[in-house]
Amino acid sequence: MKLLKGVGASAGVAVAPVLLLHDADFVVPDADDPMEALKAAAAAVVTQLQSLSSEAGELGRTDAAEVLQAQSFMAMDPMIEDAVQTHLTQGSSFDDALRGASADLSHMLASLPDPYLAARAADIGEVLERIRHQLAGLPAPGSIDLTTPSVLCAETLTAAQTALLDPTLVLGLATVEGGPTSHVAIIARALGVPAVVGVAGLVDEVANGVTIALDGTTGEFVVEPDDVTSEEFGVRAEQVAQLAAAAAEFRGRKISVGDRAVHISANVANEMDLDRAVEAQADGIGLFRTEFLFLDRPAPPTEDEQFEVYAKALKAFAEPVTIRTFDIGGDKPASFLDLPAEENPFLGVRGVRLYEHEYEMFLTQLRALLRAAPFGDLWVMIPMIATDSEITFVHKAFDEARAQLDAKGVDYGRISLGAMVEVPSAALQAMAMSSRLDFMSIGTNDLTQYTLAADRTNGAVDQLTDFLHPAVLQLCQMTAEAGVERGIPVSVCGLAAADPLAAKLFVEMGISKLSVAGPSVNLIKADLASMQPDALSGLADAVASAAEAADVRRLGADYLT
Incomplete structure (x- = not known):
């Protein structure tokens, strides 16, 4: 028996034989033209x-x-x-x-x-x-000959390979490459198939027909599990089935933990995600990424184009819809942006820092947002806020956008303005910044990489990009406390929001909204609704003195058992 560790990409548990996929190498011959x-x-x-x-x-x-x-x-x-x-x-x-x-x-x-x-x-x-x-002159890649229920294992799986899979035969997916937002993860979640990605050494440790056990939540991948381990994973599978059945009952229901209402909203990155959020009857949208409107086109979207998309999202929900202004920069594949290449785009001109350089494009988006506002409860969120002066800049830009609409006699509505807390300086100054904001939303993906100085796209430092690191949690705690003090809502919209332990920690901190992928909305609702109000009492204070993320997970397990 050997335990390999990856990243959970699609919830579920499987114990089944392996089908290992190999890609043969080849060379494309030179051509005259x-x-x-x-x-x-x-x-x-x-x-x-x-x-x-x-x-x-x-x-x-x-x-x-x-x-x-x-x-x-x-x-x-x-x-x-x-x-x-x-x-x-x-x-x-x-x-x-x-x-x-x-x-x-x-x-x-x-x-x-x-x-x-x-x-x-x-x-x-x-x-x-x-x-x-x-x-x-070779056949297109993508064919998988699967006749026996199995777990597919490979260096990587293409979209074509996963798109037409039969979920009655594919009991799980595991890859060396990929992440929780890769197409393998997206399609696995849509099919309801458990998946683990980023499993180092996977293809060297398995062979066709070998039995494995995988957990798409914890990222565990066990090669040739013994009887005890197989039984344990069987129990987990039953628990997953029970949770899924319970989650179905929470579709459209509001939840609370003790006497505090907790809202579980959806993340949206395209119109397909919007449909899934509506299907899940999420508590509104906690993160509407607008970048998909700006990419793969020769010019930025017009004001009218954007207005139609934003209005559609607002009409779909009675609850708040939080739309993030475009987070693109010199590293983005937006052909219409004439920006110099940057050696380190994560620390360069992105988010709010780009808006002064592309001010007219920013004003166009603000006008579209203001015009859409009458159709629902619109919250506008600004990415990469690091200083108070950036908040001043955004307020002035909104004033100018309103003045432009007034001059044309165009109707518009009221918006709530918030900031993403994804830079440590924003968390450290949350008390001061929150006085000029209507809400704050913690982006744990970037907050983790900036806090621990670990590029989350660099696999060599994966062990440092854990959102349960005590330093990251302390910054989240500071932000939550500022929100409570100022009387404004604080949410979490990073991957951490869908982690069962992290979600419970955030609720104990006083965070009132978690935003997750549409298929996870009701799973998180069911999990939190089943929690006793005092189950984690004191855990947030306890983890503040922890040294590593592993200590936090151990403390969390102790509290929950």
Whole structure:
């Protein structure tokens, strides 16, 4: 028996034999006119991906269909031709140019500050790999011959491979690569299949037919479990089934812990996510990422385009809808932005720091938001706030946007203004900053990486990017206390909000809203509603003196058992 550790990407438990997938290597031959060959291959790939997208859509798998459709758009993106041409100009062979372009574009995307967008690095890699197959005259990658219920294990799984999987035969997924926002994770959650990603050493430790046990919540992956471990995972599977049944009863219900109401809202990164949030009957939207409106297009969206999308989201909920202004910068693949490359985009011009440089684009978004405000309870959230002067800048920008609408006689509504607390300085100054805000929302993904100086896209420092580190929790506690003192709501919208222990800790801190992926909304509701009000009394104070995240998890386990 051997325990491997990864990242839980889709909740659930499985004990089953392995089907290990291998990719054979090959070389694309040089072409007389490589750029024309590339264009022809890309066109063929577009057709393949659109066909797969249609097939997934006919099966009702909208998540998979949208991923494949997005990949078809990527295959048409001029940035692929530009990247390949750059390598050819430098003297690379056709195959090396394709591989180099894939590495360059994947790295660019992986360095994006938004985890959802960073996870698209895998998509560009898959598109270029499919193009390589086409140029080499090989069948398109993606076929999986599965006849026995199994756990699929691989270095990585493509969107095409996962899109049409039969969940009655696929009992689980495990990969070496990928993260909780990768397409493997997205599709696994949509299919209700447990998944663990980022499992180092996976392909070297398993073979076809070997029995494994995996837990898509804890990230545990056990090779050849003994009888005791198999029984333990069987008990976990029963608990997961019971929780899922209980969660279904919380659809549309409000919950409280003791005498305090706790709102569980949804994260939205595209219109598909919006549909899932509505289906879950979430308590509004806690994070509406607007970047999807700005990417993969030659010009920024117009005011009217944005207005229509924001109004649709507001009309869907009686509860607050929190829309984050665009968080893009010099590292983003937005062709219409003429910004210099940065050596460290995480510490560069992104979020609110970009708005002075792209002021008209910012004002356009603010006008669209103000126009949509009458259709619901609109909360507008500003990313990457680090200083009080940035809050002053945003207030002035809103005043200017209102004046522009007044001058045109255009109706608009009232908004609540808040800041994302994802920079340590914002947490440390939360008491002062909160006097000029209507709410605050903690972004634990960036707050963790900035607090621990650990790039969350660098696998070599994965062990440092744990949101349950005491230093991160202390900053969350400070922010929560400032909110309570000022009488304004504080929420959490990072990945930590969906972690069972972290969610309970946040509630004990006084945080009143957690925003999670749509499919997790009612699971979190059911879990928190079952908690005794005093179950974690004192835990937040106890973890403040802990040394490591592991100590926090141990203390949490002690409190909960």
